[in-house]
Amino acid sequence: MVHGEIWTIKELWVLPNEYIIWAIQIVMYPFMTGLVAGSFVLSSLYHVFGIKKLEGIARFALVFSFALLPGALIPLLLHLQHPERSINVMMTPHFTSAIAAFGIVFSCYFAIVAAEIWFLYRRHFIDHSRYLQSLGKDRTFGQRVLQLVHTILTLGSFETSEESMRKDHKAIKLLASAGIPVALFLHGYAGFIFGSVKANALWLTPLMPVIFIVSAVVSGISLCLLSYIIVSEVRSRRGRRRLGKGKLKGAAPSVDISVIKMTSKFLLIFLATAVSLELLDLVFRGYTALNSWRILKDALYVRDFRNIFILQYGLGAFVPLVMLLLPRLTLRRTVVATLLVLWGVLMMRYNVVIGGQSFSQTFAGYMHYKLPVIPYDVERLKEGLVGALIVFSFPMLLFYIYSKVFPVFPRQPHSPD
Amino acid sequence: MSADIPESMPHGTETSPAVQQQPAESGARRAVSRRDFLKKTGLLAAGILTPAVALEVIFGLKGAGAAQAEGLATAAKTTPHWQFLVDTNKCVGCGFCVKACKLENEIPYTLNASRTWVERHVITKDGESHVDSPHAGQYGFTEPEIDLGEGKTLAIAPEDISKAFFVPKLCNQCNHPPCVQVCPVGATYKSPDGVVLVDRKWCIGCGYCVNACPYGARFFHPKYHTAEKCTFCEHRISKGLKPACVQACAFGARQIGDQNDPADPVAEVVATRRVEVLKAEFGTDPQCFYLGMDAEVR
């Protein structure tokens, strides 16, 4: 079987070699990089622009962005026919290709986020390592390991003078500012990868990188908001249970609704921008009605109508837009709205990646995508539902592990749970 | 008309075994890529901030690769520049060329992809165009019905047909190949003789080139899992032989020539007759030229 045949069904006049080559992992790739970029931007809104109300979510978003990073890498590896050769991109980067810079941009971004996190948590590493040490011989094995980890993470710098803290703060601000363009570039150029394929009538538009960036921010903010609410709720419930009823004083506070309201305002702005840009693109294509429009209009308005207009724009944009705009925003409503927004962005990636390959270059035939659900073989595992779920859940696991070392919520010093 | 060709058909006696083709290809590539590698390591640092693509686009500067290719071309004045000529008036749709190609280039007959293929175009009196290429046309067009995919067919009454013809297709070995432009590792490249090749030892299998080719010329090889395409049978033409498809075509619908050879009859046709290329609007500068082309063909 030729690659792509497993999940492609051809109809009418499709060229013999045409298949859906970029499948579900290439849907996941921009989705995950979008989350990375978006959550970084959210954290930078506080660190760079000093939007005070976002303080509570800023650390959270930064660590989340760090945890999501492998999510941008794994789909590509799962997609490559020769993942063992992926290092070739660094060895002989061919810079006329939009993908060639991936390794470099990715490493840059990784370094920036890692450095920012280090400066942000340096004080914490020092304090925590000292505290664990002070426990002396009574330490459990786990505490010993944690102490070692924290000591290593200080990288040998135990300076906590006010002067050095000020310097840390400066460094954070600098890195957060430098990180914004890099994060946007990391994602914008994922859009460029598609937008520059002149052979593909749907992809070819200079708006593509912009649309990708804005929707990235949308998805990143949504995911941060959602997980922030969930994590805060779980923490406060656990805290309440531990202390017993009536002794609410020391428990972690439940979600700060003002943080939620502020963040969702930003979400609204970006969501409205994203939808307007996409609609602009659509209207423009219909108005100019180039040769390709004869198949595009059928693909967009008839064959993919449900995916595009109901699942993406309707459920994924319009409904959450209304939900967030209505007064007296509640937590539950925010949770549902963010889930829908995430769904909408995922559908947008799907409609771009798969939708762009769903018609033939002959403009006279169609290809349907059948997502492999049951992993009978490696190919169906890697580029099927299971592979996509792995890609999505791995960063969540990583975030859980990270959050053990980098506390994402402010907590009392010397009271590790 | 060609339902029962023996499976071992048009494999020429002087043919080199198909397996030898790739080492020759990738050997040449190796030498380039090692030299390239040292250069590019230096370039890497500079490249971080200014990707060559930006330089090329903004200042019209040539990348190292392009400069090198030019150097090679001037060094050997006798280097051919291969061009392909398809005379659609002569094609009868027998599919011998497709079979010969698959045999020559290790593409299984059973694979639903091919380096070259033949299309049948039937335009009915109502102006509708009906096209198919079952099994890339390798078994000829023995059924009058048009293949619609998913097991469906369409019968067209002969009196409804206003015109019908066959169009053989293959990689156009574009002079501005988008497939080469987008390869992130430089595994696919334009060789000095004009043919676009793929290094099976270096391709990472990202599929970018497959999506970037406006002609659907590329697919993944089922065994090597690397990008696969027509090479004009580079391993043959560089030894003075004809490509397998050209040799297999009994009607002379497929021909190959050298643009740099003033005495080449094919090059003369391309230069002096009115020829068409496919999808000129993509700016790829295709090197496959067609006689008797129709506006309906995309």
Ligand code: SF4
């Ligand atoms: S026809 Fe396609 S594969 Fe061949 S050189 Fe042109 S773009 Fe590349």
Ligand code: SF4
């Ligand atoms: S599939 Fe291979 S030849 Fe094609 S762009 Fe990717 S690495 Fe290059």
